[in-house]
Amino acid sequence: MSASAPRDLDRALxxxxxxxxxxxSNRLALSIADEVHRTRQRASRGPWRIPSMSRFALTxxxxxxxxxxxxxALIVMRPSSNTGVTHSQPATQSAAPSAxxxxxxVPLGILNDGGTYGTTAATFSQPFTxxxxxxxxxxxxxxxxxxxxxxxxxxxxxPAVGAITIHDDAVLPADLxxxxxxxxxxxxxxxxxxxxxxxxxxxxxxxxQMTVDGRVALRWDVFVPKTGCTQVETPxxxxxxxxxxxxxxRVYAIPTGTDTILVITWGAGYQGEGEQQLPEINTWxxxxxxxxxxx
Amino acid sequence: xxxxxxxxxxQGDEEAFASLVRSVGDRCMAIAYRILRDIDLAEDxxxxxxxxxxxxxxxLRDADRFEAWLHRLLVNACYAEARRRRPPTLNVVDxxxxxxxxxxxxxxxxxxxxxxxxxxxxxxxxAVLVFHHYLGMTMPEVAEHLAIPLGTVKSRxxxxxxxxxxxxxxxxxxxxxxxERPA
Numbered sequence: 470m471s472a473s474a475p476r477d478l479d480r481a482l483x484x485x486x487x488x489x490x491x492x493x494s495n496r497l498a499l500s501i502a503d504e505v506h507r508t509r510q511r512a513s514r515g516p517w518r519i520p521s522m523s524r525f526a527l528t529x530x531x532x533x534x535x536x537x538x539x540x541x542a543l544i545v546m547r548p549s550s551n552t553g554v555t556h557s558q559p560a561t562q563s564a565a566p567s568a569x570x571x572x573x574x575v576p577l578g579i580l581n582d583g584g585t586y587g588t589t590a591a592t593f594s595q596p597f598t599x600x601x602x603x604x605x606x607x608x609x610x611x612x613x614x615x616x617x618x619x620x621x622x623x624x625x626x627x628p629a630v631g632a633i634t635i636h637d638d639a640v641l642p643a644d645l646x647x648x649x650x651x652x653x654x655x656x657x658x659x660x661x662x663x664x665x666x667x668x669x670x671x672x673x674x675x676x677x678q679m680t681v682d683g684r685v686a687l688r689w690d691v692f693v694p695k696t697g698c699t700q701v702e703t704p705x706x707x708x709x710x711x712x713x714x715x716x717x718x719r720v721y722a723i724p725t726g727t728d729t730i731l732v733i734t735w736g737a738g739y740q741g742e743g744e745q746q747l748p749e750i751n752t753w754x755x756x757x758x759x760x761x762x763x764x
Numbered sequence: 765x766x767x768x769x770x771x772x773x774x775q776g777d778e779e780a781f782a783s784l785v786r787s788v789g790d791r792c793m794a795i796a797y798r799i800l801r802d803i804d805l806a807e808d809x810x811x812x813x814x815x816x817x818x819x820x821x822x823x824l825r826d827a828d829r830f831e832a833w834l835h836r837l838l839v840n841a842c843y844a845e846a847r848r849r850r851p852p853t854l855n856v857v858d859x860x861x862x863x864x865x866x867x868x869x870x871x872x873x874x875x876x877x878x879x880x881x882x883x884x885x886x887x888x889x890x891a892v893l894v895f896h897h898y899l900g901m902t903m904p905e906v907a908e909h910l911a912i913p914l915g916t917v918k919s920r921x922x923x924x925x926x927x928x929x930x931x932x933x934x935x936x937x938x939x940x941x942x943x944e945r946p947a
Contacts, residue, residue: 478929479897485878486898489797490806493789497807501789502782504811505818510776606904606914627826629908713823735825745911 580612580626587764588624593637595725597763602756604628608749626757631750633757636710636731645712646670646698656722656729660687663722663729667691670698671712679721679755682762686723690751692716717744719751721758732758770827773818781818788831789814792838798894799842801883809845813838835909839891846887881931889924892917 580586580601587598604612608628624635638655642648647670657663660676664687667673672692679686693712710733712718721732734754736744766787772780792813796806816837824833882890895906903921907914 478925481878482893482928483897485875485882486798486894488875489794490803491790491794493785493793493810494807497793497811498782498785498789501785501811501814502778504815505778505781508815508819510822511819629904630911632826746913749913 580614582612586614593624593635593730595637595728595730595763597725597730597761599757599762600760602753602760604753605749608746608753628750628753630736630746632735633750633754634710634733634735636733637725637728639710639731641710644669645710646694648711649699656731659729660685660722660724663687663720663731664689667720670694679759681723681758684724684726684763686721686758688719688721688755688758691718691720693718717747719747719754721754723758723761725763766830767827770821770824770830774821774824774827781821784830785814788834792834795835795894795899796838796842798898799839799887799890800845801879805845806842809838809841812841812844816841832909835895836911839910842891843887877932878928881928884931885924885927889920889927892920893924893928896921 582601582604585598585600588596601612608630613627614624623639626633626635636656640652640654641656643651643653643666645667653666657666664673664676667689672694674690676687676689679688693714693716695715698714710731717736719734723730723732732754734747734750736747736750766784769780769784769787773784789810792810793806796809796813797803800806800809813834817834820837824830826833882893885893891910892906895901895909896903901909903917904914907917910917
């Protein structure tokens with residue numbers, strides 16, 4: 470068989486697919502607008518939305534946060550060179566503020582798996598380093614990081630699919646199933662207390678014990694019941710975690726020595742509607758958590 | 765620009781959403797038509813995906829990935845249209861050894877032949893071909909936009925290509941047999 474045959478088929482296929490309509494008709498655009506007008510948006514909220522504020526206040530807050538955090542971003546997630554941890558691959562640095570003021574997240578650029586990164590005391594009360602474990606090819610061709618919501622204690626790491634988030638000293642709903650029932654101002658103090666907090670409204674698996682940098686951490690697989698959980702349109706706070714009914718997550722509680730931090734996996738809402746790859750994300754996050762070090 | 769529209773639409777701004785429809789609607793229409801090969805089905809899929817996007821916009825956690833998310837909804841709508849409207853077709857192709865493929869592929873120029881072969885493919889395989897060959901996405905990008913594992917993309921691409929070749933070959937054989945028969 471000639472080596473050129475597949476390329477000929479590829480070229481023929483490209484030419485074939487190139488032909489055909491490329492425009493949305495005005496009639497269809499109007500029809501969509503009409504149906505949208507008659508359709509109510511679901512009231513659920515993602516975890517990174519900030520509460521309702523006036524546009525002016527939002528912009529002022531975003532600019533202020535971006536200015537502070539952008540400077541901080543240069544040091545917050547840098548390849549660690551002074552922690553004694555092997556630094557195998559340098560990171561691409563980026564401290565540009567988010568393009569939109571609506572979510573004042575600060576991108577930290579591309580993170581390389583195999584690279585070692587560290588936070589500073591300016592962002593997490595107990596700094597940590599982590600060597601990113603090798604990520605499966607079907608989860609990501611790249612990994613990005615960003616600081617979220619103007620709260621420097623919320624760090625998000627995003628493969629191509631899903632995300633993992635890390636939280637410290639964050640304002641959280643007192644009951645994740647009823648987020649209108651008030652807030653707590655910090656992550657519960659111990660892994661056991663985190664388990665009690667989760668079980669207030671969620672379906673929680675048995676705790677699995679893990680060793681992280683010589684400390685005993687716990688993890689749970691949680692499910693947010695599809696019915697009975699409240700969704701709040703405008704929460705009176707800025708919670709860093711906002712689960713939606715029907716979602717699954719894995720939650721890790723890791724004692725840092727003086728505090729406890731949370732690591733959470735996310736599938737739904739990041740890509741499509743499903744959580745198909747949550748098991749793989751969970752597996753990768755197990756390795757991620759076990760790679761955490763608290764110098 | 766797109767991000768700002770998404771943020772406004774997330775807050776219930778219908779005009780912003782209408783602008784989003786105008787911004788990305790052409791591309792959606794092109795994708796849907798190429799997967800479904802039917803203008804009416806494509807329009808239904810596009811409308812369904814935009815209305816679903818509007819309804820579920822607040823569940824989108826990463827506004828920067830709006831378009832990838834929308835593509836996922838669109839492809840799901842295309843699958844549903846393909847299942848709902850099309851009578852089941854016999855997806856039977858001859859998977860024969862490829863000894864004579866090369867010369868025949870060099871001669872592929874008949875659009876009708878490609879059309880028939882393409883329409884015999886399952887919608888899931890057509891979607892992968894469209895995202896890769898029409899939109900020019902790499903396989904990891906296709907995986908991201910369709911929210912399927914990279915291995916699945918490669919597998920669908922592989923089987924789609926084999927099936928397309930075999931279908932074209934079978935089509936050729938049918939044509940040549942028909943020509944040989946006396947009227």
